[in-house]
Amino acid sequence: MIEALQFGFMRNALMAGVLVSVACGVIGTFIVVKRIVFISGGIAHAAYGGIGLGYYLGVNPVLGAIFFSMAAALGMGLVQRKTRQRADTVIGVMWAIGMAIGIIFVDLTEGYKADLMSYLFGSILAVPSSDLLIMLVLDLVIILLVILFYKELLAISFDEVFATVENVPVNALYLTLMCMVALTVVMMMRVVGLIMVIAMLTMPAAISGQFVKDMKKMMVLASILGVIFTTTGLWLSYFLNLTSGATIILVSGAAYLVNSLRDAPEWIGGRR
Amino acid sequence: MKPTKTTDTPQEVISVRHLWAGYDGETVLEDVNLSVERLDFIGLVGPNGGGKTTLFKVLLGLLPPTRGEVRIMGQSVAAGRRHIGYVPQIVEFDRDFPISVWDVARMGRLRERRLLQRYTAEDDEIVADALRRVDMFALRDRPIGELSGGQRQRVYVARALTAQPEILLLDEPVASVDPRVSTSIYELLTRLNEQITIMMVSHDMSAISSHVKSVGCLNRRLFYHGEKQLTPEMIEMAYQCPIDLIAHGVPHRVFGEHTTQEVQP
Numbered sequence: 001m002i003e004a005l006q007f008g009f010m011r012n013a014l015m016a017g018v019l020v021s022v023a024c025g026v027i028g029t030f031i032v033v034k035r036i037v038f039i040s041g042g043i044a045h046a047a048y049g050g051i052g053l054g055y056y057l058g059v060n061p062v063l064g065a066i067f068f069s070m071a072a073a074l075g076m077g078l079v080q081r082k083t084r085q086r087a088d089t090v091i092g093v094m095w096a097i098g099m100a101i102g103i104i105f106v107d108l109t110e111g112y113k114a115d116l117m118s119y120l121f122g123s124i125l126a127v128p129s130s131d132l133l134i135m136l137v138l139d140l141v142i143i144l145l146v147i148l149f150y151k152e153l154l155a156i157s158f159d160e161v162f163a164t165v166e167n168v169p170v171n172a173l174y175l176t177l178m179c180m181v182a183l184t185v186v187m188m189m190r191v192v193g194l195i196m197v198i199a200m201l202t203m204p205a206a207i208s209g210q211f212v213k214d215m216k217k218m219m220v221l222a223s224i225l226g227v228i229f230t231t232t233g234l235w236l237s238y239f240l241n242l243t244s245g246a247t248i249i250l251v252s253g254a255a256y257l258v259n260s261l262r263d264a265p266e267w268i269g270g271r272r
Numbered sequence: 273m274k275p276t277k278t279t280d281t282p283q284e285v286i287s288v289r290h291l292w293a294g295y296d297g298e299t300v301l302e303d304v305n306l307s308v309e310r311l312d313f314i315g316l317v318g319p320n321g322g323g324k325t326t327l328f329k330v331l332l333g334l335l336p337p338t339r340g341e342v343r344i345m346g347q348s349v350a351a352g353r354r355h356i357g358y359v360p361q362i363v364e365f366d367r368d369f370p371i372s373v374w375d376v377a378r379m380g381r382l383r384e385r386r387l388l389q390r391y392t393a394e395d396d397e398i399v400a401d402a403l404r405r406v407d408m409f410a411l412r413d414r415p416i417g418e419l420s421g422g423q424r425q426r427v428y429v430a431r432a433l434t435a436q437p438e439i440l441l442l443d444e445p446v447a448s449v450d451p452r453v454s455t456s457i458y459e460l461l462t463r464l465n466e467q468i469t470i471m472m473v474s475h476d477m478s479a480i481s482s483h484v485k486s487v488g489c490l491n492r493r494l495f496y497h498g499e500k501q502l503t504p505e506m507i508e509m510a511y512q513c514p515i516d517l518i519a520h521g522v523p524h525r526v527f528g529e530h531t532t533q534e535v536q537p
Contacts, residue, residue, distance in 0.1 A: 033369055148388060155379050158371055165332050165358050166382040166435070213415035215370045 004238055009125050013244070016127040017230030019135040020191045021204070023142050025223025027184040028205035029215060030177055034157045037202055039076050039178070042091045044185045044197040046072035046098025051119045051194075052105030061119065062134075065189060069182035072098055077178035081171055122193035122245025124234065131190060138183050145180060146219075149173060154215055191230065192245040203252040204229065207259045229255065283309050284346075285355075285439055285469050286331065291340035293323075293330050300326045304340070304494045308439070313465045315484035317477040317502070322491035324473035325361070328441055332358055345438060354383055357432030357468075361443040362424065367417035373427050374412040377403055380434030395434075402433040406460060422453030429460065440464065442472035446479060458483040477502060 004010045031040050050068025054061030072094060079090045106113055118126060146153065155163040156170050156177075164170050188197045208222035233248030240247075286308035294300040300323045308314060318324050329335035330342060333349040344352025357380065380402070381395045403409040406426040416424060425445055432440055445461070446454035461470055462483060473490070474480045481487045481502055488496025488506070495506045 029370075033366070151382065151385070151391065152387065154371070154375065155382055158369060158376070159360070159379070161334065161360060162358065162379060162431070163382065164334060165353065165356070166379065167354070167386075168382055169387070209368055209370055213370045213417070214372060214375075218370045 004235075009127075010238070012127045012129060012132060013124045013234055014231060015132050016124055016135060016191055017234055017248075018227050019132065019139055020188050020200075021226025021230055022139050022223045023135075023184045023187055024201055024226045025204055025208070025221070026142055026146055026219045027180055028201040028226075029208070029219045029222055030153065030157060031181065031201055032205040032209060033215065033218075034177075036080075036181075037198065038088060039080060039091055040181050040185070040201055041198040042076050042095035042098075043069050043072045043178070043182050044189075044194050045095045047182075047185055047189065048102035048119070048194055049098040049100075049105070050102070051116075052102030052109075055109045055113060055116070056105040062131075062186065062189075065119070065186050066183070068098060069185050070179055073178035073182035074175055077175045081174065118193070119189055120193050120195055121243060122189070122191050122196065122248075124191045124230075124244045124248075127190050135187050135190075138187050142180050142183065145176065149176070150216075153177065157215070192248055196245055196249045199249050200226070200229075200252065203256045207256055210259060210263070225255070285310050285312075285344065286471070287341075287343040288331075289341045291327075291330065291337050291342060293326055293335060293337045293340075295326075295335075299338070300492065301330070301494075302492045304490075306488075306494055306496060308469060308471060310438075310469055311465065311467075312469050312471070313461070313483075313485040314471045314496070315480035315487045316471070316473045316490045316494070316496070317475060317480055317487065318473070318490035320475060324475075324490055325443055327490065327494075328358075328443055328473065331441060332356065354435075355438040357435045357437030357440045359425075359428045359432045359440065359442040359445060362421070362428070362448055365417075365424070369417060371416055372412065373403070373408060373414050373416055373419070374399065376416050376427050377408075377412075377430040377434055380431045383435055398436065399430075399434050402430040403427075405433060405464070406430045420449075420453075422449040422457065425449060425453075425457055426460070429457075429464075433464075437468065439469045439471065442470070444474050445472055446474065446476065451479075454479060477507075 031037055047065040047069035050064030050066065051061040052064070053068065054064030057064070076091050076094055080087045083090065106116060115123065115126070152163070152168050152173050155166070155168055156173055160170055184201070185194075185197050188200055192200045204222040204225040205218065207225055208218045212218050212221055229252040230248050233251040234244055236242070236251065237244040237247035284307055286306065288304055288306040291301055291304040292299060304327065316324060326335065330337050331344065331349065331353070333353050342349050345355045346352070378391060378395065378399045381391060381398065385391055385395065400409060403412055406429050408423065408426050408430055411419070411423065416427065419427065442461070446457055449457065458479070461472070464470065472480070472484070486496075486498045486500055487502050488494060489502065499506070
């Protein structure tokens with residue numbers, strides 16, 4: 001174990017896991033209690049359009065992903081707010097179109113597409129130090145925004161209608177939250193990949209919500225669980241020579257399933 | 273029991289004139305006229321889809337009227353709604369939502385503590401006071417999901433009270449609780465009515481008319497003239513069906529002696 005830490009890439013990977021888990025615990029809690037898991041999945045997949053655009057234009061694909069995921073977050077957020085029906089259809093359409101745009105841009109790009117798969121499936125072992133700095137800054141931005149607007153974010157998560165009556169700027173805060181989801185998605189892309197982002201956002205928060213009944217505590221516990229899952233998954237993938245992103249997800253998934261069994265009906269071994 | 277009405281507060285707290293409202297071109301409320309006076313306790317009954325919740329949405333500024341005028345405390349809805357405490361109908365409820373009784377009740381302070389402002393010690397006192405008034409102070413640290421339906425309803429009343437409203441609007445306050453609990457909630461409202469004007473809507477006309485000061489019927493149009501009891505004529509006009517369908521199983525207080533009073537729609 002210690003010898004593995006001598007590798008810079010391993011140290012960076014562990015740091016990346018910790019940094020991502022913090023954002024994941026905080027934003028994942030909102031996603032779980034506000035039931036916007038589907039929208040978050042849409043934002044994550046639409047971000048692939050930005051990856052493709054980045055390749056095509058020869059700029060950093062992460063910048064493209066930030067741009068696309070933000071646009072998707074705002075677009076889906078507005079659809080969710082403004083249309084009365086079929087918001088899930090529109091979100092599903094944007095989800096697919098985002099991915100399709102990415103694939104076409106990659107087709108149009110000449111030459112060898114290095115580490116394209118890493119954006120889809122994650123490559124925590126290849127996180128450069130410069131990315132760690134970006135993750136740290138994004139973490140701080142997310143934590144600062146949540147602290148500043150905590151009472152309003154709690155209110156719109158719990159009861160939007162009441163928050164509106166109380167003159168809380170519900171729409172502006174909701175779209176801010178969507179943008180934070182987008183930033184978190186881009187951060188996590190490096191660790192577990194776009195396809196599995198949704199699992200990593202929801203599982204630590206969902207488990208945490210079973211143990212604590214206060215949103216702040218839920219965020220803290222979810223972050224701690226995220227650190228445990230990413231670190232455990234990372235070591236397992238290192239020693240067993242498996243894909244790190246998928247191993248992290250399976251570690252989280254195993255914890256989630258075991259925890260769910262506590263509430264399962266008796267005939268499959270639950271407590272009640 | 274009632275404090276003497278002072279002359280400097282307006283007697284008419286809500287004024288609705290020729291209000292039309294609806295969704296996507298479909299009219300739900302037609303030519304609704306209503307005048308609510310200070311310390312009124314009004315119960316509106318009506319069938320589902322009769323526009324009870326829509327009327328509340330208009331009063332709360334959540335739905336702009338298609339026609340007509342609404343004034344609250346002599347002001348526009350946008351300005352006047354800060355005098356309203358709102359207790360919504362509990363339709364679906366996420367039992368797992370991580371929030372305590374205290375934090376729910378404190379949300380009524382949001383209209384005073386704007387963005388980037390913190391809750392103060394004064395807010396804490398107001399929240400504690402509101403929770404005591406609804407007998408929920410002892411359970412202030414409980415997660416809201418662990419409460420019974422009646423207890424949760426009391427917390428929502430406390431949340432409305434922390435906004436220190438002149439007017440309390442309640443949407444189906446006893447829809448999801450058993451009769452014993454609903455009696456205690458009505459008793460609570462009667463106490464609160466010593467200082468606060470109350471208007472509530474419900475589809476349960478037997479309970480409503482034995483606790484409120486005046487009743488009305490709402491079914492697209494509003495039939496309200498400040499009567500203490502529902503008259504058969506009002507119900508017939510509101511429900512547009514024979515009375516005996518509704519009178520079934522209704523306790524004595526709903527129908528007074530049949531009056532010959534003319535009720536204009």
